[in-house]
Amino acid sequence: MADTATTASAAAASAANTSTDAPPFQLGKPRFQQTSFYGRFRHFLDIIDPRTLFVTERRLREAVQLLEDYKHGTLRPGVTNEQLWSAQKIKQAILHPDTNEKIFMPFRMSGYIPFGTPIVVGLLLPNQTLASTVFWQWLNQSHNACVNYANRNATKPSPASKFIQGYLGAVISAVSIAVGLNVLVQKANKFTPATRLLVQRFVPFPAVASANICNVVLMRYGELEEGIDVLDGDGNLVGSSKIAARHALLETALTRVVLPMPILVLPPIVMSMLEKTALLQARPRLLLPVQSLVCLAAFGLALPLAISLFPQMSEIETSQLEPEIAQATSSRTVVYNKGL
Numbered sequence: 001m002a003d004t005a006t007t008a009s010a011a012a013a014s015a016a017n018t019s020t021d022a023p024p025f026q027l028g029k030p031r032f033q034q035t036s037f038y039g040r041f042r043h044f045l046d047i048i049d050p051r052t053l054f055v056t057e058r059r060l061r062e063a064v065q066l067l068e069d070y071k072h073g074t075l076r077p078g079v080t081n082e083q084l085w086s087a088q089k090i091k092q093a094i095l096h097p098d099t100n101e102k103i104f105m106p107f108r109m110s111g112y113i114p115f116g117t118p119i120v121v122g123l124l125l126p127n128q129t130l131a132s133t134v135f136w137q138w139l140n141q142s143h144n145a146c147v148n149y150a151n152r153n154a155t156k157p158s159p160a161s162k163f164i165q166g167y168l169g170a171v172i173s174a175v176s177i178a179v180g181l182n183v184l185v186q187k188a189n190k191f192t193p194a195t196r197l198l199v200q201r202f203v204p205f206p207a208v209a210s211a212n213i214c215n216v217v218l219m220r221y222g223e224l225e226e227g228i229d230v231l232d233g234d235g236n237l238v239g240s241s242k243i244a245a246r247h248a249l250l251e252t253a254l255t256r257v258v259l260p261m262p263i264l265v266l267p268p269i270v271m272s273m274l275e276k277t278a279l280l281q282a283r284p285r286l287l288l289p290v291q292s293l294v295c296l297a298a299f300g301l302a303l304p305l306a307i308s309l310f311p312q313m314s315e316i317e318t319s320q321l322e323p324e325i326a327q328a329t330s331s332r333t334v335v336y337n338k339g340l
Helices: 002-016 037-047 050-054 057-071 081-094 109-123 130-150 160-187 193-201 204-219 221-226 242-258 260-274 278-282 284-307 323-327
Strands: 228-231 237-241 313-317 333-337
Touching (some): 037 284, 050 081, 109 130, 160 204, 193 260, 204 221, 204 242, 204 260, 221 242, 237 242, 260 284, 278 284
Antiparallel strands (some): 228 237, 228 333
């Protein structure tokens, strides 16, 4: 049976290898090399491509069927590598890899920028009241929590209490830090009104960054207690490692700190300069549309850059892991799924 499957896959690959522009198709593998930052960047640009939000149900079924035909060696003649890569991109953008169920559109990675940008604009609005600060921080962390849950690792059951714990921890930390910093800025007598307004615009970053870390730690604390799976070079399960879980959590937390940095730091700097231009001073109604475009551009740049910092499948030497892991394999290194 294994020989038959191998022959079928080889025949399918041969049939698909009619395109010189795209690399040879590999089912379930990234199109671009993950060993370089540029390769990871191009890979994640595909993952967050908002055009996949407009894929019809019929196109999704066709993409899934094309991949099934490739898997079973029944691919029709003339199918190119580009078509196969496109089909895999559509499937990975819409269906959860573990459950094969459709992810709700606002919570897909491809929907993170278009649905998250209005929230970023709200976070950066000047002259925030206490109520508006609480509202936008709550909405931001609610959206983040839903995205985290929708794209979670579903191979092992996770109790709803973990999700609620992470959500409440993120909301409480974000709101308390944002409100606390706003109060401190308001009480700072040494600031001029213009300086106070500028400083207030940077308050969302430390609030969101700290809440993101809190969210990751609380949502994935079970991994620290139970460990995560580590695989050898051939993809065989070696064991479960708590040390690898700590590395995965640290890499993810760093990504979540870097992610809001350009989104919440660059727009206030850019807007403070643009507001001084004659155009915006003469037409103040353009301030909100211009700020929205600046936030959209910063978001579109920051997301792929941040999640490209570390490979999805990270590598670690067995000598750094538990003794039982090192003894269970002859490989010098193992890999683990870092998560997003």
